């Protein structure tokens with residue numbers, strides 16, 4: 001059985017549940033979107049879950065942010081297809097959903113109330129975009145990437161024996 005995750009915003013207007021095979025909070029993203037939306041320590045932690053199982057209470061209170069992205073490779077800014085769901089009443093960041101990968105939803109670990117399994121090590125990504133004051137706490141055996149890591153969230157869980165069947 002996949003793990004049932006329960007999440008909520010801080011004011012209680014929004015609550016949700018979702019099933020996850022990949023609930024370990026191992027992936028720390030330092031990009032400016034994650035950092036500003038949910039990363040007071042310089043990064044946010046995204047989980048992977050099964051979008052078909054997402055159940056939401058308080059949908060009316062949810063706002064959706066789609067970031068404008070400006071990167072080195074493209075001179076024109078584009079709008080991210082990723083939909084960052086948050087509570088419009090208290091500001092809690094809830095999850096990322098991208099219709100390009102419609103089977104998946106990525107809850108922010110910070111919005112989850114269930115106990116999450118502790119990862120044996122962590123992956124640091126998007127360090128190219130970290131804020132200058134952030135000193136990443138990269139421990140022995142951990143991996144760090146300027147941009148995206150090699151392993152998908154699913155593959156990382158399988159390789160580390162953390163996949164929940």
Ligand SMILES: [Zn+2]
Nearest residue numbers: 009011087090
């Ligand atoms: Zn709220």
Ligand SMILES: [Zn+2]
Nearest residue numbers: 029030031034
């Ligand atoms: Zn990010």
